Amino acid sequence: MAQSIGVSLSMYEKVERGYVKATRNFIDKTKSKYPYINVNYIFFNN
DSSP states (O other), X not given: OHHHHTOOHHHHHHHHHTSSOOOHHHHHHHXXXXXXXXXXXXXXXX
């Protein structure tokens, strides 16, 4: 997944595990690769 969106595995793991919040760049890359996903639900749904 990290490779497919163009981020480091370390960064991806930190976001996935909730250690850091996804940056705007991270979210944009995810949305660019997977335009059909709801980024609001994935990144902002508590």
